[in-house]
Amino acid sequence: MKMRAGLKANVKWLYPGLGIKRWLLLLAVGIVLISLGGAMLLINVVMPPSSLAAEHPLLTLLLPWVWALLLVFLGLGLTAAALLKLNQSLLSPFLTPGQGRHVADLLYRHRRRDHGPRAVAVGGGTGLSSLLRGLKAYTTNIAAIVTVADDGGSSGRLRQELGVLPPGDFRNCLAALADDEALLTQLFRYRFGQGAVDGHNFGNLFITAMSSITGDFERALEESSRVLAVRGRILPSTLENVTLCADLRGEAGVVKGESQIPKAGLPIERVFLQPDRVRAYPGAVRAILSADLIVIGPGSLYTSVLPNLLVEDIAKAIRASRAVKVYVCNVAIQPGETDGYDVAAHVAALERHVGPGLFDYVLANDCFDIPLPSHLPREGLVTLGPEAMQGYRLVAADLVDRTNPWRHDSRKLAAAVMELCE
Numbered sequence: 385m386k387m388r389a390g391l392k393a394n395v396k397w398l399y400p401g402l403g404i405k406r407w408l409l410l411l412a413v414g415i416v417l418i419s420l421g422g423a424m425l426l427i428n429v430v431m432p433p434s435s436l437a438a439e440h441p442l443l444t445l446l447l448p449w450v451w452a453l454l455l456v457f458l459g460l461g462l463t464a465a466a467l468l469k470l471n472q473s474l475l476s477p478f479l480t481p482g483q484g485r486h487v488a489d490l491l492y493r494h495r496r497r498d499h500g501p502r503a504v505a506v507g508g509g510t511g512l513s514s515l516l517r518g519l520k521a522y523t524t525n526i527a528a529i530v531t532v533a534d535d536g537g538s539s540g541r542l543r544q545e546l547g548v549l550p551p552g553d554f555r556n557c558l559a560a561l562a563d564d565e566a567l568l569t570q571l572f573r574y575r576f577g578q579g580a581v582d583g584h585n586f587g588n589l590f591i592t593a594m595s596s597i598t599g600d601f602e603r604a605l606e607e608s609s610r611v612l613a614v615r616g617r618i619l620p621s622t623l624e625n626v627t628l629c630a631d632l633r634g635e636a637g638v639v640k641g642e643s644q645i646p647k648a649g650l651p652i653e654r655v656f657l658q659p660d661r662v663r664a665y666p667g668a669v670r671a672i673l674s675a676d677l678i679v680i681g682p683g684s685l686y687t688s689v690l691p692n693l694l695v696e697d698i699a700k701a702i703r704a705s706r707a708v709k710v711y712v713c714n715v716a717i718q719p720g721e722t723d724g725y726d727v728a729a730h731v732a733a734l735e736r737h738v739g740p741g742l743f744d745y746v747l748a749n750d751c752f753d754i755p756l757p758s759h760l761p762r763e764g765l766v767t768l769g770p771e772a773m774q775g776y777r778l779v780a781a782d783l784v785d786r787t788n789p790w791r792h793d794s795r796k797l798a799a800a801v802m803e804l805c806e
Contacts, residue, residue: 518798536643
C-alpha cells in the first residue's frame with residue numbers, strides 16, 4: 385500500500401493536473417443539452433399535434449419549440465466555452481509569458497511563418513544575427529549562410545587547437561533563431577574567466593562538443609538546431625579550412641587572417657581566400673537556388689560578407705537564382721575596413737570582388753538625426769552617397785537601432801526587407 389501511495393504521489397508530481405476535468409464535464413453537459421434539444425425538435429416535427437391543440441393551440445405549438453431551442457442554444461454555449469477552455473489548458477505549457485494568452489493568435493502566427501517565403505541570409509558577425517532575429521517573425525523557412533574564415537578569439541583558438549570550423553558566427557545565428565532567445569543568448573555568450581576554458585564562450589564549446597559527438601560539423605549544426613528548437617537552418621559557405629587574406633594600399637606584403645586585417649589600419653585594396661578555389665557547401669547552394677529572397681549583409685564588408693561571396697559557387701548560385709536579391713549596407717563604418725565609406729563605396733567594393741549585378745536592391749539607412757555616443761562620431765555613420773547607382777535600386781529607410789545607433793534595428797530591418805519581397 386505504501387509503495388502504491390508513493391508511486392501515485394510521484395506520478396502526480398511528474399504530471400500535475402492541467403485542470404481539464406471540469407471542462408470535460410462542461411463539454412459533456414453541453415453535448416447532452418444539445419442532444420435533448422435536438423430530440424425535442426425532432427419529436428415536434430414528426431409527432432402529430434395532441435388533442436390539446438384545439439383548446440390551447442398557441443401554447444401547445446410554441447412551448448415545446450421554445451424549450452427545445454433554449455436547450456440547443458444553451459448546449460452550444462456550454463460546448464463552445466468548454467472547447468475554448470480546453471484549448472487554453474492544453475496549450476498553456478507552450479505559451480511563454482511574452483506571447484500572451486491568445487491561443488488563436490499564436491496558432492495564426494505559427495501558420496503564417498510556416499508559409500512564409502524561403503529566405504537566405506548571407507554574411508556573418510552580429511549583423512547577420514540581427515537580421516535573422518527579425519526575419520523569424522515572418523517566416524521559418526530561413527537559411528543562414530555563414531563565413532568560416534573567422535580566426536580570432538575563442539573561435540580562432542578552437543579552430544587552431546581542435547581543427548574545427550570556427551563556431552562563433554554559428555553560435556550567434558543559433559541564438560538568434562532559437563525560440564527562447566533571451567535566455568539562450570545569455571547562455572551562449574557566457575564567457576568563462578578561469579581555468580582551461582578561460583576566454584571561451586559556452587556556445588562555442590557546445591557546438592565543438594556536438595561536432596565531436598556527431599562526428600562532423602554539418603551534423604553538429606543540425607542536432608544543435610533540433611535541441612534548441614531553431615527556426616531555420618544555419619549552413620557554412622564551405623567546409624574547407626580557408627584563410628582570409630588582404631592586399632593593403634601602401635603595404636608591400638599580404639596580411640593573413642580575418643582578425644589581423646582590421647588591425648593593420650590601412651585601406652584595403654582587395655581580400656581573397658587561401659586556397660583560392662574552394663568548394664561551396666552543397667546545402668548552401670541548394671538553399672540559394674530555391675530561395676524566394678536572398679539578403680546579403682549586413683556585416684563587416686571585407687571580413688564577414690565578402691568571404692562568403694569569394695566562394696565561387698556561392699556567387700554563381702546567387703546570380704543564377706530567381707529570388708529577390710538585396711544588399712543591406714551597414715549603418716556605421718567598420719574601423720580598419722570601411723573608414724570613410726558611403727553606400728556607393730560599399731557597392732563599388734563588392735563589384736571589384738564579384739562583379740556587378742549580383743543583387744537587385746541596395747537597402748540603406750537614411751536616419752542620421754539621432755544622438756550618438758562619444759566613441760562613435762557622426763561621420764562614423766554610413767551616408768547614402770549618390771542617390772542613383774547604375775544597375776541598382778536604392779531603397780532608403782529608418783533602419784537604425786535607437787539604443788545602439790551603430791547597429792540595425794532587427795524589426796525595422798526585417799520589415800523593410802520583407803516589403804521588397806512582396
